[in-house]
Amino acid sequence: MKRLPVFATCLALAFGAKAANETTPRADHHQHLLSPAAIALQNRFLEPAAVSAELADVIAAREKSWNDKAALAKLYTDDAVISAETRGWIHGAERSAAFMSMRFRAPYRLIATAVRAKADAARIEGYYARGEGASRAVLGFFQLSLEKRDGRWAIAAETALFADVKPSAVQTAADLVRYLDEAGIARAVVLSDGYYFDSPKNDVTERLAKVRAENDWTAEQVAQFPRRLVAFCSFNPLAEHALAELERCHQSGKFSGVKLHFGTSGVDLNNQEHVQKVRAVVAAVNEKRWPLVVHVRADATYGAREARVMIEQVIAAAPDVTFQIAHLWGGEGFSDSALEVYANAVAAGDPRTRRLYFDLAEVGLVAGSSPEALQKVAARMRQIGLSRILYGSDGPVAESQSPAQSWKTTHKLPLTDAEFAQIAANVAPYLADR
Secondary structure, rough: OOOHHHHHHHHHHHHHHHHHHHOOOEEEEEOOOOOOHHHHHOOOOOOOOOOOOHHHHHHHHHHHHHOOHHHHHEEEEEEEEEEOOHOEEEEEEEHHHHOOOOOOOOOEEEEEEEEEEEEEEEEEEEEEEHHHHHHHHEEEEEEEEEEEEEOEEEEEEEEEEEEEOOOOEOOOOHHHHHHHHHOOOEEEEEOHHHHHHHHOOOOOEEEEEEEEHHHHHHHHOOOOOOEEEEEEEEEEOOOOOOOHHHHHHHHOOOOEEEEEHHHHHOOOOOOOOHHHHHHHHHHHHHHHOOOOOEEEOOOOOOOOHHHHHHHHHHHHHHOOOEEOOOHHHHHOOOHHHHHHHHHHHHOOOOHOOOOOOEOOOOOHHHOOOHHHHHHHHHHHHHHHHHEEOOOOOOOOOHHHHHHHHHHHHOOOOOOOOOHHHHHHHHOOHHHHHH
């Protein structure tokens, strides 16, 4: 009887023969966790601001009268203006009160986070919220403009912005493994979010310490499931400490590769100083025989020119290891011109692309609304060769974008069942060799 490869044997043991025979990805090559530190950085909820007693009384009355049209009308000036989103602007106390009294399904609080007050005018910004402490849910953001008329503060304007601003929850390795089990996926590559703390876009002090802490937290999580997960460390390749952090991660023995995110790190591939710094990091990773996963897109200008720089100067610096382009073309909005450069290079047998692979993280989600884009994506994938296409779902996951749901979304691509089966069976060399 023919023996199964070790990886396939582990898959069968983990999920049974039925799951092993289904068209289910063998591995998720692009995943993240969500640490307490990352939540604090992303949510950035402001602390309540000090409010004078008079203004606090107005806020309290605004909360108490949330669905009481008559009470609300007394809080507005006669010429008050309210933003009503798709309905435009509403003028007047009565009409404003009528609209706002039907706006919410339940009482809420107005948490002031910024107050600017003069003798007869004030502006307050903050959150619409419910609950207290860890259970607090933020519904949206408000801005109140108040005027003092005849010795009484009244609301002259109110603007509301509602969005999904619910604080994120910590996502551990155990959570990820649960999602993998539901999808029937044996293994996953967990990419550290260390680069978040290394970004010029984020106001972070003590960057290196926080980058290291995030990398270490990821490694500790992944170590709980050594047969299921592997960890990649991350950092800003432009940072002075980039090579030192690479060395520290390598010496720890806890990581299997490196994740770089050019957008978050502020990498400009049209800036030769940046390119040389990135190239030096990539060359150092190659010396350690570590694979790389790279989110290439930095901004809306990303296209063919940047893809050529990638092949000629960046990917060329890693001839001995797997180089994985994240999100197929490099990330975010579909860039056919960039993907065309990569596809043409691979199809032409460019030796610099010998170990070049591409993951499908969020491709179905981003390109899924355009049938034309989906056709182009499928054509480029075939040009590249489906053996180089790796399944990935990105994260941190939620019910709506779990590995299983992401695999379903990937099926928006106009590929045959056989082609999907091939992609599902693909395992990157850096996983297959473990």
